[in-house]
Amino acid sequence: MFYGDKLTELRELNGLSRKDLADKLSVSEQAVWQYESDKVTPRIDVLNALRDLMEVDTSFLFEPNMVTRGVASEGHIAYRADDRKSRKKTRTELTYLRYVEAFVDYFEGFLTQEERSIDSLRSMTKQQADKIQYAGSQREQNLEIENLAEVSRNYLGIQSNRDLMYKIENSGVCVVERNLGQEIDAYSTISKSGRSYIVLGTHKKSAVCRNFDIAHELGHLLMHQHQNIELLTNEEYKEIELQANRFAGAFLxxxxxxxxxxxxxxxxxxxxxxxxxxxxxxxxxxxxxxxxxxxxxxxxxxxxxxxxxxxxxxxxxxxxxxxxxxxxxPGKLRALMEFVLKSRLTSVDHIRSLFHVRPQFLINLFGIDQHFFDQFEHEKHSYYGGAKVIRMPGA
Known part of the structure; x- marks a missing residue:
């Protein structure tokens, strides 16, 4: 049975409109709509073109979806962007996060995980975060943000901003890179499973701007985790962006x-x-x-x-x-996959047979090196050197 909704997801993951996909497949936009609506099953030549374009096996489109729906909600994705209209990308990013979460769950399932320190930090600073939102004056709010930034930096053990990426990832935040276009610098959210995400754009960003993006999104994760962004007025939205900027400055x-x-x-x-x-x-x-x-x-x-x-x-x-x-x-997710594959807890062939995706699909999804699945020699940080391994049946 052909699953049109999975074709929709692949299209969204690749940032394509129906017209874009139609042009690449040399079919009409109406035909793509019919495929996605389960009204027509694509011809063999179209299926082969989809397979090569989307980096999946043809069977991907004929198997039930293994990716859980509803990983995060639209109202809880905080963008670092100049133009709020860029929120129209939210649906695409929700699809992206669903796939990232599915594969992170898969790889982390081979290890016993300690409590994420970012979760402890969020719990510990919740009262401070509430004070920021209900501060009686701008001066009081600024002081609370300064305090929150100081507590957070000390808790995460950041002595130099050169260690920022490593410390943030080691706290349990999943940091990934993705082409977000020119309008969006980064965004963050907390999935319904409680996992924190920071997604960084790849559009010509300097190292120092990237550091600010990370700190800005950390501010959102700590201060605005319960805010429904969709319900905010433009003024309220600008206010939480200013709060995240002030946090980033104080944190760095x-x-x-x-x-x-x-x-x-x-x-x-x-x-x-x-x-x-x-x-x-x-x-x-x-x-x-x-x-x-x-x-x-x-x-x-x-x-x-x-x-x-x-x-x-x-x-x-x-x-x-x-x-x-x-x-x-970012290096932690790459190190996680590296550790699991090196330990032979799974294999590229097993991943392909289970998820029906090619290695290039994961390279594109996580923004990792093109030859990652060919070469596993390089390792900068030992994220998982002391991890306990759960031997999976049949692995």
Whole structure:
């Protein structure tokens, strides 16, 4: 039996409209609608084209769906985006998260997992997060965000922002990369199983902007986990974005420590004098200037001059070191798959027979290296060196 809904999912996973898919298959848009509505089963040549285009076995479209529906809700996906209209992508991202969750569940099922420290942090700071939303004044809210950022950074054990990605992943947050287009920088959500996700866009992001995206989304996970984004007005939506931005600044640039480094600058309102601090903190000059203003290290006139110089020097588009600092890519999910495959708890052939997908499907889904399934030698962090293994029957 052909399952049209699975074709819809594959189309959405690949960011294709019905017309896009129709053009690639050399059929009409009406024909694609008929396939997805279970009114017509595609011809053999169309099935073969779908197989190669979507990186699945043909049997994928004729087997019941193994991917659980309702992994997350549209109202609980927090975007880091300039334009709220980009939320039209939510349905596509929900499909994406469903598949990611299915495969993460599969690979983690071979290991005994300790409690995720991000869950403990969320529970521990829930009262603080509530205070932020119901603060009586802006000053009170800002102080609570500062406190939350300090508690979170200490709890996660982040001493240097160079370890940010590793520490966030090790806390139990699933960080993945995906092409989100130019309008969306990143988004985050908590699945109904309780797993936290940060999805990072891949569109020409500098390392320092990526760090800010991660910290921004962490702020959403801690402060806005119970907010239904869809029900917010535009003003309320802007407010939670500002809260996440303030959290990110405080999290990446701890107040007292940053103030000490800032005091060494010869010219505090000139962006060119921030380059060494940028190298130290791996945070953009723009974010450091804003943080200095928030902390009262720059007065209004000084910050206005700083902003003007940022525009004159074209640093809004490209800052010094942006092309020198290499972005750190997520590594934990890759390490998880590597460990399970190396330990022969499963195999690529078994995964293919179980899920009816090709290796390239997983490469595209998780944004991992093209030759990952050919070479398993490289390992940067030992995420699973001491993990306990559950031997699965028949593995």
């Amino acid at each position: 640039l701890p107040g007292a420590e940053f103030a000490c480094g800032f005091a060494t600058l010869a010219r505090k309102s000139n962006p060119d004098y921030y380059v060494d601090l940028k190298s130290q903190y791996l945070v953009s000059i723009a974010a450091m200037g804003h943080r200095a203003y928030d902390l009262g290290l720059l007065d209004y006139q000084e910050y206005r001059y700083f902003s003007g110089r940022m525009n004159t020097l074209h640093y809004r588009k490209l800052e010094p070191l942006d092309d020198k600092i290499v972005p750190i890519r």
